Each structure stands twice: as structure tokens, then as C-alpha cells.
Amino acid sequence: MSPDQARALFRAGLRAPTAGWCTGWAQANLIAVPREQAYDLLLFAQRNPKPCPVLDVTEPGATSAPLFSGDLRTDLPGYIVYERGEPVAEVADVTGYWRDDLVCFLIGCSFTFEGALRDAGVPVRHVEQGVNVPMYRTNRTCRRAGDFGGPLVVSMRPVPAAQVADAVRITSRYPSVHGAPVHVGDPVELGITDLGRPDFGDPVEVRVDEIPVFWACGVTPQAAVMASRPKLAIGHAPGHMAITDARDTRYIVP
Structure with a gap:
């Protein structure tokens, strides 16, 4: 199955952990925060590269990325919405929670x-x-x-x-x-x-x-959200990843 085919299934409402999906394609964790917190999150990732290896970062409000040509609001199989560190919704579509100032981070996934x-x-x-x-x-x-x-x-x-x-x-x-x-x-x-x-x-x-x-594990940024309590954050449901357009071989070091 291609990443596009998998994303279409998730957009249609299929919910499933993505381990074993789309063999040969890289998967990524998602965490999105308002622009005012984006620098701190980027610095957190830079200081903690083992759990938070950054693969891509979007412009504020962008709903896709060079590594992910689908819609980051709908094309993962599950999301968690946090308000002041508390999970307030676990949903299949975060369009209703989206803001134009959100910056998305795609973090490497094991x-x-x-x-x-x-x-x-x-x-x-x-x-x-x-x-x-x-x-x-x-x-x-x-x-x-x-x-x-x-x-x-x-x-x-x-x-x-x-x-x-x-x-x-x-x-x-x-x-x-x-x-x-x-x-x-x-x-x-x-x-x-x-x-x-x-x-x-x-x-x-x-x-x-x-x-x-x-x-x-790339759920570490969500644990940081729960501990640090920003006003808003959106993450993937753990284990329900963004399937990217990058081959997994892109990330092999010889």
C-alpha cells in the first residue's frame, strides 16, 4: 500500500495503529503548537535529539509539508487535542480545532x-x-x-x-x-x-x-505538553502515525 492509499483510508475514518503499514516508507510523529511556542519546542527538540529527531517543520497554518503531501488535519488515523496540558479530545479529524498560527513538527518514528x-x-x-x-x-x-x-x-x-x-x-x-x-x-x-x-x-x-x-520515543513531546501545559497542542494518537512520502532508506546512515 502506498502512503497516499493509507492516508485516504484514514481520511475516510479508519482508525488503526500504523506499525507494519506501507513497508518501505518512513513514519513520523506529529506535534503542533501555536507559533508563540514553536521556537521553544524546536529548541526542546534540539536539546533532546534522541527522542525528538526533527524531520520537518511547517510554516504557521500550513496543513501539509514536503515530507507529507496529505492533509495533516485529517490524514492520520488518530489525534489527541490538549488544552493546558490536558487531553480534551481524541478524534479522527482536527479540522475543527485548527488555527492559522499552528506550527507542525514531524518527528522521526521508530x-x-x-x-x-x-x-x-x-x-x-x-x-x-x-x-x-x-x-x-x-x-x-x-x-x-x-x-x-x-x-x-x-x-x-x-x-x-x-x-x-x-x-x-x-x-x-x-x-x-x-x-x-x-x-x-x-x-x-x-x-x-x-x-x-x-x-x-x-x-x-x-x-x-x-x-x-x-x-x-516521539511521544516525548506530548509528555512535555502534559507536563508544561501550553494553551493548545495537537498530537497524533500514540502509535497512529503520519505516513510520509519519504522512503525509509533515506534515513539510513552507511
């Missing part, structure tokens, strides 16, 4: 490197189970920038112990979509006490021979 993991025989459990990737707030604090600060959010994929080195090597070649893991092993070191209760997404099976591996 779904982009999952095809490379699968090609190498590394399992991607949430795709196997047909659920959303599990995501967790951690005890690591991001470097603050102006109005924005908050915790690092991570995604987790259980990896067979014998394949952890392969998973690290493969994903390290994709620094623009979070790159290598930020932690391997005991989740308690990240302040995560129960893998079965993610803050976002769905729990997945972790088998006896597997080790939990954690990657920085």
Missing part, C-alpha cells in the same frame, strides 16, 4: 526501522500480535527549553537475547528515527515497574528467552 529488524529475523512483537507498541514514561528527565520540559518516553520491543546485538546494530543506522536503544534489560532502571501496564499503547508478550529493549 516504526521506520521495524522493516529492517524484520528483514534480519528480529521479531517485532506488537506487529506479530496486531496491537499498538507499548510506550512508557521513564524516570529520565529531558533537558528543558523555555516553556517545555518533561520525562523521556520510550517504546519497548522484546528481543531474543541472542539477537539483541543485531537489534542494536541495525537500529543504530537510523539516528533520524531514534537510532540505537537507550536501555537494554531491567525496566526498573528506567523507573518502569510493570511492563504489563504501559502509559501509552498496549502490553505485549515478553518470552522467557527475551530481553526488553527500549528506544527513545
Whole structure:
């Protein structure tokens, strides 16, 4: 399926996590804030590049981008609207909340490197189970920038112990979509006490021979919105990404 075909389905109302969709095409997190907060958010991303690798930024009020030729208000499978840090709506279309001063950030997404993991025989459990990737707030604090600060959010994929080195090597070649893991092993070191209760997404099976591996996650800006409480922000529903017009190979570092 092409990105255009996927976006048409989402525009028509289909809601689904996008892991495994449009093999070969990069996916991105969306966060939109008023122009008056856009510089602080850009600085937050620059200071925290692991969870917030910026792929594109729109002009105020723009509803598409060079990386995304669809409509950013309608062509994702789900959105969350925040007012003063509180989620006030989870919707399939944010046209009614749109403002002409909103600046959209497209942030790299780890779904982009999952095809490379699968090609190498590394399992991607949430795709196997047909659920959303599990995501967790951690005890690591991001470097603050102006109005924005908050915790690092991570995604987790259980990896067979014998394949952890392969998973690290493969994903390290994709620094623009979070790159290598930020932690391997005991989740308690990240302040995560129960893998079965993610803050976002769905729990997945972790088998006896597997080790939990954690990657920085592009939901981190939404955690910063919740912690910092700007007047308005719009983000993708976690796991329900913007499917871009960029090939995933664009983000491989040789």
C-alpha cells in the first residue's frame, strides 16, 4: 500500500495503529503548537535529539509539508487535542480545532526501522500480535527549553537475547528515527515497574528467552505538553502515525 492509499483510508475514518503499514516508507510523529511556542519546542527538540529527531517543520497554518503531501488535519488515523496540558479530545479529524498560527513538527518514528529488524529475523512483537507498541514514561528527565520540559518516553520491543546485538546494530543506522536503544534489560532502571501496564499503547508478550529493549520515543513531546501545559497542542494518537512520502532508506546512515 502506498502512503497516499493509507492516508485516504484514514481520511475516510479508519482508525488503526500504523506499525507494519506501507513497508518501505518512513513514519513520523506529529506535534503542533501555536507559533508563540514553536521556537521553544524546536529548541526542546534540539536539546533532546534522541527522542525528538526533527524531520520537518511547517510554516504557521500550513496543513501539509514536503515530507507529507496529505492533509495533516485529517490524514492520520488518530489525534489527541490538549488544552493546558490536558487531553480534551481524541478524534479522527482536527479540522475543527485548527488555527492559522499552528506550527507542525514531524518527528522521526521508530516504526521506520521495524522493516529492517524484520528483514534480519528480529521479531517485532506488537506487529506479530496486531496491537499498538507499548510506550512508557521513564524516570529520565529531558533537558528543558523555555516553556517545555518533561520525562523521556520510550517504546519497548522484546528481543531474543541472542539477537539483541543485531537489534542494536541495525537500529543504530537510523539516528533520524531514534537510532540505537537507550536501555537494554531491567525496566526498573528506567523507573518502569510493570511492563504489563504501559502509559501509552498496549502490553505485549515478553518470552522467557527475551530481553526488553527500549528506544527513545516521539511521544516525548506530548509528555512535555502534559507536563508544561501550553494553551493548545495537537498530537497524533500514540502509535497512529503520519505516513510520509519519504522512503525509509533515506534515513539510513552507511
